[in-house]
Structures are given as structure tokens and as C-alpha cells.
Amino acid sequence: MASVSEAKSLVLDRITHRFASGTMAVSDINLDVKGGEIIALLGPSGCGKTTLLRIIAGFIGQSEGRVIIGNDVVDALPPNRRAVGIVFQNYALFPHLSISENVGYGLAARGVDKATRNKEAQRLLDMVQLGPFGERLPRQLSGGQQQRVALARALAIKPSILLLDEQEALSMADRVAVLSHGHLEQFGTPSEIYDQPQTLFVNTFVGTANRVTGTVIATDADGVKVALDAGGEIIARAPKPVRASDKVIVCLRPEHLTFVSDDSGFAGEIGMALPLGATVVHEIKAKDGSSIKISQARTGGTPLREAGTPVRVAPLAPGLATVFPQ
Incomplete structure (x- = not known):
């Protein structure tokens, strides 16, 4: 329009x-x-x-x-x-x-x-x-x-x-x-729609998003701390108010995730690796059986991670994950 x-x-x-x-x-x-x-x-x-x-x-x-x-x-x-x-x-x-x-x-x-x-x-x-x-x-x-x-x-x-x-x-x-369904879910700039979705529908309809479940541990000025059902904890943003012990859905965009060597994020193992030109998409199988995709730039000579390799994954920065009430 x-x-x-x-x-x-x-x-x-x-x-x-x-x-x-x-x-x-x-x-x-x-x-x-x-x-x-x-x-x-x-x-x-x-x-x-x-x-x-x-x-x-x-x-x-x-x-x-x-x-x-x-x-x-x-x-x-x-x-x-x-x-x-x-x-x-x-x-x-x-x-x-x-x-x-x-x-x-x-x-x-x-x-x-x-x-x-x-x-x-x-x-x-x-x-x-x-x-x-x-x-x-x-x-x-x-x-x-x-x-x-x-x-x-x-x-x-x-x-x-x-x-x-x-x-x-x-x-x-x-x-x-x-x-x-005839309702206005969100009205904003393309960046706001993609990076700060206000509803679960917007988060999953615009772009690609992983969905995992978890329980709110606490909320503070830094965001919402969530214990993931897949194991581990993350800090996320919440467009709508949530409280400690609430069951939530956590959305994580594949390009907002990275492999880490510390105990942040959650653990899993490589299910498959798919090279797509300048990027590579890894599918991570979490301990609870859920599947998470992570997309990263593919630099020259970087080997693909083999299936079965244990890994740990976390958001690139606090607040890139978004939580919505279940």
C-alpha cells in the first residue's frame, strides 16, 4: 500500500x-x-x-x-x-x-x-x-x-x-x-517487526524462528530468565508480562544463535549440517527431543560439524530470544 x-x-x-x-x-x-x-x-x-x-x-x-x-x-x-x-x-x-x-x-x-x-x-x-x-x-x-x-x-x-x-x-x-484472522497483530518498521515481534504469530510468520518451551525463573531489568525444558537457561525479552513459574514458549531465530564453550545456553548434539553457499545451517537435537536450527556465516575452509557431535548453543546476546505465554 x-x-x-x-x-x-x-x-x-x-x-x-x-x-x-x-x-x-x-x-x-x-x-x-x-x-x-x-x-x-x-x-x-x-x-x-x-x-x-x-x-x-x-x-x-x-x-x-x-x-x-x-x-x-x-x-x-x-x-x-x-x-x-x-x-x-x-x-x-x-x-x-x-x-x-x-x-x-x-x-x-x-x-x-x-x-x-x-x-x-x-x-x-x-x-x-x-x-x-x-x-x-x-x-x-x-x-x-x-x-x-x-x-x-x-x-x-x-x-x-x-x-x-x-x-x-x-x-x-x-x-x-x-x-x-482479520486482526492487526503489529504495525511497525521492518526491523521492529523482525527483531521485536509483539506476538507469537508475528515472530513465527515473519522470518524463521525456533520454538522451545520453558519455565520463567525470574524477571528483572535485564529481561526474563527462563529454564528451558531442553536444559539450560537463557535471558529473553517479553513483549507481554510474564511471572516466575509461568510456562512459556521461547522463540529463537537461527541467525541469533551461536556455538559456545561455556555452560550458557543449552546442550545438544548435531543432527545434520546443510551448507547453503555463504551460510551453513546446523540442526541441533536437544536433550528433550526438540530440534533447533542455527545459521552461521560459512568462512572458507571451516569444516562442517559432524552428526552426533556434542555442542552447546546460546543466543549471541541477551534479549535476542523472545518469550510468549503458553
Whole structure:
């Protein structure tokens, strides 16, 4: 979800939508997007991403809440008056129109003369590196090329808000909204989402995370001390309050772990080693039967650890592990 030409802010105020069947699609979504900010909606299939985009664009009227673009509440406006461009998951190109006509369709619907819209369509096709393909039909292009045509068509109307459905936006997003079952799990920068997940879902959905169980020993200013069921202790961060004796789930990212020679962390043995170019992934079998993966940079000449080798593993620094109540 990205703001573009003459970018305006976007506020979703308590957006809730129920389908006619009674199924809850999205529930109490609150987002405040600044003009010019790039926002990625992230979540599994069926989490409510597309429904939310359609509500913003005006194709669906939400059950509750308000959509505010700039200073205007746009709930009563039809899609063609919201200055919102959208690139659908399946691109939704008109199969009987040429590529140039597809790009200029929105301009034609707004009464722009043919010469002007043809010139603008050509400019946009040149921008997405499809200049020579204007007279072709959509079926004569690859999937990636059709995606670029859909993007050019969305940009042709000079939208204040550009919505991209199922696009690779995470790498360029200023902030990320993670959805699950219609609920907003977390809204923050990519670094915050990855390094400081606020829920177990975010921690395990974004990136890779090992999950082990344990019991809280104590909490203090340094973090939460946890006795792992696999043996050993670690210091972790806790997004939600936990108390001594609470049973918890501990999440550890493979790249946040390292082999140690002291008695910190927990003990296990090498199950397997998998070299992946510049990195190597070791699978560690812990004493309680759980399996932990550790990812490390692979330096030249470093031998792989053999299966069955006893090892001890710990986080690179206190607080890199995250605990959540069971």
C-alpha cells in the first residue's frame, strides 16, 4: 500500500467488515499512514489483506469504521472518485483491449481525449520498460509483463493512494502491518517487526524462528530468565508480562544463535549440517527431543560439524530470544 503522486495521508479508523454469511473478514483495524509512506500488508491467505484493500478502494463498503484520505472521509464516495489506484492479485487486464488501451482505460473513463491518453499510456509503458508492446494483447505477454501493465494502468490516473495486492513490497516498505484472522497483530518498521515481534504469530510468520518451551525463573531489568525444558537457561525479552513459574514458549531465530564453550545456553548434539553457499545451517537435537536450527556465516575452509557431535548453543546476546505465554 503506497502513497504516490501528490501523496495524501490515509487513516483507517476502527475498520470492521462482516460478510453476508456473518464471517468476520477484518476486525477493528486502525492504521495511520503518512503521505508518501510505503506500507506493506503482510499475512497468510485469508487474513483480510485483500478485503482491506478493497475497502480502501471503495469496492466494498465496510460494516463499521471510517476511511479517511487526506482530510476527507471517503466512505460515501464511489471508487472512481477516491483517487485510489489498485493493482489486483490477478492483474485484471481487459483481454480484448491492447496493452496501450488497458493503460489508458482509466483516463478514458474520466473523459480524457484519445491523443492525450495515448501519449500518457506510451510514457508509462516506457517507464515500465514495455514501450514497444503497446499494440499487443494481454495474452501475448508474460505474467511479469502483465503485472507491469497493471501497475502502469494504476499510475495513469495519478492516484493519491496506490494499492498493490500480492506484490513484493516488504523489502521497500517504510512500515509493515501484519494481519492474522482479520486482526492487526503489529504495525511497525521492518526491523521492529523482525527483531521485536509483539506476538507469537508475528515472530513465527515473519522470518524463521525456533520454538522451545520453558519455565520463567525470574524477571528483572535485564529481561526474563527462563529454564528451558531442553536444559539450560537463557535471558529473553517479553513483549507481554510474564511471572516466575509461568510456562512459556521461547522463540529463537537461527541467525541469533551461536556455538559456545561455556555452560550458557543449552546442550545438544548435531543432527545434520546443510551448507547453503555463504551460510551453513546446523540442526541441533536437544536433550528433550526438540530440534533447533542455527545459521552461521560459512568462512572458507571451516569444516562442517559432524552428526552426533556434542555442542552447546546460546543466543549471541541477551534479549535476542523472545518469550510468549503458553
